Amino acid sequence: MSRLGEEEWIRAARAGSAPAFARLVGAHQSAVRAxxxxxxxxxWGEADDVAQETFVSAWQALPRLRDDQGFRAWLLGIAWRRAQDRIRQARRGAARDQAWLEMTPAVDGASPADRLAVRQALADLPPDVRASVALCLADGWSHAEAAQALGLPLGTVKSHVARGRARLLVALGGCDDA
Incomplete structure (x- = not known):
């Protein structure tokens, strides 16, 4: 692509041409994603999400671009700021998760290895089963309360809890009598 062609696309996109901006995205998306x-x-999924955010931000900020010849650097600057936002967001989430784990009372007599095994077994459960187990076994909710909160039939919650309990017992080296 010639520099002149790109500058024409930038001018057209700045004037509101979505097809011209789509050409710019096509020309630069590989570099941004990489x-x-x-x-x-x-x-890759996270990088592609941030790339999408980058292009949306670029489209909105295009009228403020001062140097058409510096489009690629400007675009990668937006990508860098979006990546920094995502990294900060992940750190805050990890800090919240760690604080929650530290506040959660440890099961009496459970070794760190057992707690890790339970955590991994929970992570391996399908989301609806994990939610049912978390509410009924960890938080002490009734099956009916969990069914209402999750929008699932009562029988489904009961079977999810039973299956989840069995998988947790196996993860801890117990026997699955079910």
């Missing part, structure tokens, strides 16, 4: 994949540790 940069974000190297910068973020969350994998």
């Amino acid at each position: 940069f974000l994949r190297r910068t973020l540790s969350g994998g």
